[in-house]
Amino acid sequence: TWGVLTMFSRGLLRANLVAARRHRNERYSSARSQKESTPESKLQKQICHIILNHFEKQYSEELGGAWNSVRNVLTTPQYWQYAVLLNKFSCSSEIESYLCLKNYRLLFTTPSSSFPQSLKCYISDAPGKFPAQKHKDGQLKQYYLLNAASLLAVLALEVKDGEKVLDMCAAPGGKSIATLQYACPGLLQSNEYDNLRFHWLKQTLESFIPESLMSLITVSLNDGREIGNLQPEMFDKICN
Numbered sequence: 001t002w003g004v005l006t007m008f009s010r011g012l013l014r015a016n017l018v019a020a021r022r023h024r025n026e027r028y029s030s031a032r033s034q035k036e037s038t039p040e041s042k043l044q045k046q047i048c049h050i051i052l053n054h055f056e057k058q059y060s061e062e063l064g065g066a067w068n069s070v071r072n073v074l075t076t077p078q079y080w081q082y083a084v085l086l087n088k089f090s091c092s093s094e095i096e097s098y099l100c101l102k103n104y105r106l107l108f109t110t111p112s113s114s115f116p117q118s119l120k121c122y123i124s125d126a127p128g129k130f131p132a133q134k135h136k137d138g139q140l141k142q143y144y145l146l147n148a149a150s151l152l153a154v155l156a157l158e159v160k161d162g163e164k165v166l167d168m169c170a171a172p173g174g175k176s177i178a179t180l181q182y183a184c185p186g187l188l189q190s191n192e193y194d195n196l197r198f199h200w201l202k203q204t205l206e207s208f209i210p211e212s213l214m215s216l217i218t219v220s221l222n223d224g225r226e227i228g229n230l231q232p233e234m235f236d237k238i239c240n
Contacts, residue, residue, distance in 0.1 A: 078127035083107065083148035085174070086120040088181050089210050090140035096120075104130075107148060114155060119181045123148055141207045146174040153239050159183040163236040168224040171197035173204030175239055176217075180209060189218045189235070191227065 060067045073080070084099060104122040108115035124130075133141045153175055159165055161184045167176045170190035179188060190205065192198040198221045205217060222230075224240060 078125075080123060080148035082124070082127075082129045083146055083151075084122040084130050085144045085146055085151075085178060085181065086122070087140060087142055087144060087177070087208050088118050088120070089208065089213075091120075091142045095142050096122075099130075102130075107151075114158065116182060119151075119154075119178070121148060121151060135203060135207050140210065144174060144177050144208060146178075150174045151178055154178040154182055157237045157239060159185055159237050162186040164234060165189070166227065166235040166238045167191065168227065168238060168240040169193070170219075171201040171204075173201050173208075176201075176205060177208050179239075180213070185216065187218065187235075188216060189220060191220045191222055191224055193221065193223050195221065 056071075059070070063070060084104060086095065099122045102124070103126060104124045107121040107123050108119065111117040130143075130145060132145055133143065135141075157165070157179070159179055159182055163183070163185050164187040165179060165185045167179065167188065167190045169192065170176050171192040171194065173190070176188060176190040179185065190201060192201045198219070202219050205214075205219065209217065220227075
């Protein structure tokens with residue numbers, strides 16, 4: 001499911017970009033260009049259809065009858081694109097009340113071994129983005145805005161307390177934060193190869209994780225492909 005969502009989202013994003021570009025061109029083009037299609041716009045439409053037809057063919061074969069419901073979810077991103085993940089280390093009941101007032105609802109309504117009560121993620125059926133909180137030194141944020149699809153990797157890992165976890169491509173930090181909401185690992189190594197995103201990752205973790213737990217977290221700037229050679233059999237769970 002994670003692979004389907006990731007690949008389909010990329011294809012859908014490309015299709016949306018093509019559609020947005022076409023809309024912009026139509027809006028600002030001359031009356032003459034509005035009446036006739038250009039070779040470029042025809043090519044863009046062809047690319048769009050090729051991408052969507054590819055996903056339709058491949059995943060209808062792989063998923064069978066389940067593909068229709070999966071496709072419906074993927075083509076309505078307002079249901080999962082802007083989710084609010086509560087920070088169990090600092091969140092207040094007022095935030096939850098405000099989310100409910102704004103017609104947000106829990107993504108996982110019944111706690112279980114797969115969906116622990118500490119992992120609270122809210123989504124809304126209405127399109128729109130919840131306001132982000134600004135970074136403040138020494139003050140933890142109460143929630144993290146993310147694409148709810150990012151939680152799939154964390155749920156698939158099923159991290160247990162005390163396990164050693166590697167988040168190989170961690171920036172901007174959503175998966176690492178969600179992992180720490182899900183369980184209390186003995187070690188979490190959050191790795192990012194890009195220098196700019198590495199500093200972004202560090203700031204994100206500092207904004208959400210209390211100082212008392214930072215000793216459990218290692219933030220590294222490595223090529224993820226080399227970590228296995230440097231630390232073989234080091235980790236219980238790996239997210240790449």
